[in-house]
Amino acid sequence: MSPRGIATAVLVIAGAAVCARLGFWQIDRLHEKRRLNAEQAAALAAPALALEADPTLERAHGRRVIARGRYDETRQVLLSNRAHDGTAGVEVVTPLVLADGGTAVLVDRGWIPAPDAATADPRGFPEPGPHAVVGMPFALRRGAGGPALRALPAGPGALWSARWLDLDSLRGRFPYALAPFALRELPGPGVPTRPARAAPRPLDEWTHVSYAAQWFLFGAILLGGSAALAWSRRRAGALTLVESPARPDAASLHLPEKPS
Numbered sequence: 001m002s003p004r005g006i007a008t009a010v011l012v013i014a015g016a017a018v019c020a021r022l023g024f025w026q027i028d029r030l031h032e033k034r035r036l037n038a039e040q041a042a043a044l045a046a047p048a049l050a051l052e053a054d055p056t057l058e059r060a061h062g063r064r065v066i067a068r069g070r071y072d073e074t075r076q077v078l079l080s081n082r083a084h085d086g087t088a089g090v091e092v093v094t095p096l097v098l099a100d101g102g103t104a105v106l107v108d109r110g111w112i113p114a115p116d117a118a119t120a121d122p123r124g125f126p127e128p129g130p131h132a133v134v135g136m137p138f139a140l141r142r143g144a145g146g147p148a149l150r151a152l153p154a155g156p157g158a159l160w161s162a163r164w165l166d167l168d169s170l171r172g173r174f175p176y177a178l179a180p181f182a183l184r185e186l187p188g189p190g191v192p193t194r195p196a197r198a199a200p201r202p203l204d205e206w207t208h209v210s211y212a213a214q215w216f217l218f219g220a221i222l223l224g225g226s227a228a229l230a231w232s233r234r235r236a237g238a239l240t241l242v243e244s245p246a247r248p249d250a251a252s253l254h255l256p257e258k259p260s
Helices: 002-046 208-243
Strands: 064-072 075-079 089-098 103-114 130-139 150-152 158-162 177-185
Touching: 002 158, 064 103, 089 177, 103 208
Parallel strands: 075 158, 103 177
Antiparallel strands: 064 089, 064 130, 075 089, 089 103, 130 177, 150 158
C-alpha cells in the first residue's frame, strides 16, 4: 500500500473511532438521564417535607415541601417571558406568610396569559384564607445585577415585573423576612387550575438514543463507504490491465526482408 493509501486508511479509522466514542457518550448520557428521572419520580412520590421541620431545606433537594400560611396578595411579582403551550404569559409569585408572621416564602403560583409577556393583573386569581402549599423548592438568585424589578400599576398594593427572582432586590420591599428559597407550587387536589401549575417534566431520554444511532451510523458509513470505494478502484485498475494488454514496440519487431 502506498503512503497515501496508508494515511487515508488511518484517517478513516480515526474518524470511525471518534464516531463510535460519541455514540457511546450518548448512551452514557441516556443512562444518566434515566437515573435522574428515576430519582425525580421517587422524590415526587415521597412524603412532602414540612417546612417547619427543616426551615433551611438542607434535606429538601429535589423533594416536595409543604408550607402553611396565608398569601399576601398586596405584594406580588410577575415573572416575565414565560410561555405556556406556545402562548405568551407570566408566572405569578406571591409571598406566603408563615404562621409566625415574621417570615414568608415566595411561591410561584403558576402561569397566566399576558399578550406582552410582561404585564397582567393577578388580582383576578385571588386565593384567600390559610393554605398548605406543596411545591418544589428552588434557590433565589443573589446579586444577579441589572434591573431585576420594575414597578407596575396595580391599584392598591404593589406589583413588580421581573425576569428572575433576585433576593437582594426583593429584600426591603416586604415588611417581613424572606426565605432564601422559593417554592414552585405543584398541581393537586384543591389547587386552582389558574394560575396554571405544572409538575416537573421528566428529562428527554430518547433524544440520546437517536443521537447514538446517528453516530454509530456515521461510523459504519465511513468504514463501509471507504472500503467499498477502495475495492471498486482496485477492481477498476485490474480490469484496465486485463482489457489493455501491453503491445510490442514496432521497432523491436524483426520482420523478414523482402527478396530483391
